[in-house]
Amino acid sequence: MKIAVASGKGGTGKTTVSVNLYRTIGKYFDKNIRLVDCDVEEPNDAIFFHDLKLVEKKEVHQLIPKIDVEACTFCRKCVEWCEFNAITIVKSLGFAEVNNDLCHSCGACSVACEFGAITEYPQPLGIISHFDTGIGNGFTEGRLEIGSAMQTMLIKEVKKEVSQNSSVIIYDAPPGTSCPVVETVSDADYIVLVTEPTPFGLHDLKITVDLLTDLAKPFGVIVNKAGLGSDEVYSYLDKKNIEFLGDIPFTKEYAANYASGNIFENIPTEIEGTYMDIAEELMSKRVLL
Ligand code: SF4
Ligand code: SF4
Numbered sequence: 641m642k643i644a645v646a647s648g649k650g651g652t653g654k655t656t657v658s659v660n661l662y663r664t665i666g667k668y669f670d671k672n673i674r675l676v677d678c679d680v681e682e683p684n685d686a687i688f689f690h691d692l693k694l695v696e697k698k699e700v701h702q703l704i705p706k707i708d709v710e711a712c713t714f715c716r717k718c719v720e721w722c723e724f725n726a727i728t729i730v731k732s733l734g735f736a737e738v739n740n741d742l743c744h745s746c747g748a749c750s751v752a753c754e755f756g757a758i759t760e761y762p763q764p765l766g767i768i769s770h771f772d773t774g775i776g777n778g779f780t781e782g783r784l785e786i787g788s789a790m791q792t793m794l795i796k797e798v799k800k801e802v803s804q805n806s807s808v809i810i811y812d813a814p815p816g817t818s819c820p821v822v823e824t825v826s827d828a829d830y831i832v833l834v835t836e837p838t839p840f841g842l843h844d845l846k847i848t849v850d851l852l853t854d855l856a857k858p859f860g861v862i863v864n865k866a867g868l869g870s871d872e873v874y875s876y877l878d879k880k881n882i883e884f885l886g887d888i889p890f891t892k893e894y895a896a897n898y899a900s901g902n903i904f905e906n907i908p909t910e911i912e913g914t915y916m917d918i919a920e921e922l923m924s925k926r927v928l929l
Contacts (some may be wrong), residue, residue, distance in 0.1 A: 641926050642809045644678075644828035647835060648844025650815040653864035653888065654834045655679070656898060658812035659688045661832070664912075664919040665808055666776035673776035673808040678824040680766060680782040680794045685812055687901045689779065693772040700797045701762035702745040702790060707736040711757035718749035718758065741789055766794045768801050777806050791820040799827070808923075817851045825852070830925055831859040832885065832918075837869035842876060849882065860885040862918065886918045 645658040662675040677685040686692060707718075707727075714731035726742035727749060728735065738749075740763065750758045766784040773779045782798035784791055791814065802809065813824040825831050831852055835845040845861070852859045860883035863873060868890045877884050891908055907915075 641807065641830070641922075642811065642828045643830050643832060643922060644811040644813050644825045645832045645834060646813040646821060646825060646848060647815055647833060648817060648846075648848040649840065652815075652834045652836050652841060652844075654815065655685055655688075655812055657832065657834050657862055657864065657888070658810055659685055660915050661919060661922070662779075662810045663775055664915040665810075665923065668916065669919055669923045670808050671776050672806050673810070674802060674806040675773070675776075675779040675810045675812065676798060676802055677779070677781035677812045678795050678798060678820070679812055679814040680784040680791050680798065680820070681814065683781045683783055685779065686771070686781060689771070689773045690901075691774060692779070695770045695772050695778065697767060697769045698801075699767055700765045700794065702743075702765045702793055703747070703760040704740050704743055704745065704763045705738050705749050705758045705760050707738060708757045708759070709734055709736050711755055712736045713755050713757070715755070717752045717754070721748040721752040723748070744790070745793065764788075765790055765797065768794075768798055770801075776808075777803070792823045795820055795823045817847050822851070822855070825855065825857060828857065830922065831857050832922070833859055833861045834864050835861060835873060836865045837863055837867075837871070837873045839870075839872070841869070842873050845873065846876070849880065859883070860921075862886055862888060864888045865890040885921060886914045888914055 645654055647654040666673045677683040714729055716729050719727045719729050724742050724744050726739045728737050764785045766782055768782050771779045780802050782794045784794050811824050814820045833848055835841040861877055862885045866887035866889045889910055894908055894911060
């Protein structure tokens with residue numbers, strides 16, 4: 641079962657929920673579990689594991705085309721084939737160049753060019769690391785090369801690297817509703833949306849709900865920092881008939897633990913109980929898949 645944990649905006653507690661669900665399911669329900677940090681621009685799940693052991697680390701690359709202007713006839717066929725507008729050809733200036741930031745390494749231009757003017761060279765995309773956490777099958781993270789805009793491509797690579805032998809995989813998705821989120825949730829069996837009971841939380845929740853509805857993905861909602869804001873989010877869930885998975889109450893003690901990276905120590909009984917209930921609910925869905 642693949643469970644993606646997502647939220648319409650950053651700062652709602654998506655990472656806290658991801659690592660806590662991983663811990664709770666791994667400890668009490670199914671040891672055959674892996675956590676995957678797909679928030680490749682800003683991976684921070686690792687902060688919460690104090691005894692991580694690196695098992696494997698590998699650099700991944702994307703192939704970027706380079707045009708040899710000596711061989712180029714400026715026929716523009718590669719421009720026509722490139723769906724990402726990454727190639728600029730100006731015959732009068734003898735100019736032919738690929739914009740690395742726009743190139744999605746699809747290889748179409750190399751196939752299109754009949755004059756052997758295009759060669760591909762590897763450019764760093766990011767680093768994928770596997771760790772032993774002492775819980776289940778461990779934890780995998782992707783870390784995007786600084787300056788790269790190819791989050792989606794790295795998330796795809798991270799997923800390829802994750803062994804499919806785990807019976808439960810938790811994806812911690814990037815925040816928002818853009819392509820990297822769509823890529824993360826694309827093969828998930830169920831999505832846990834994390835929101836907070838504030839006008840901003842509700843606004844971004846609605847956008848994420850629209851996205852998941854368009855993608856026809858099953859999902860439920862956890863309200864984090866419950867008790868801090870208004871009841872509007874609950875009315876919205878009721879009205880839309882959206883599955884409510886549970887409340888994570890706001891406590892100063894737990895917020896202090898979070899700020900010091902200690903969310904596994906001294907978990908308030910109420911919060912531990914909520915995670916147990918949510919984990920049980922999620923595991924019960926496996927028989928329906
Ligand atoms: S590899 Fe694909 S995206 Fe990149 S320049 Fe060539 S056609 Fe465009
Ligand atoms: S297809 Fe080849 S020859 Fe034609 S413009 Fe592109 S790189 Fe130059």
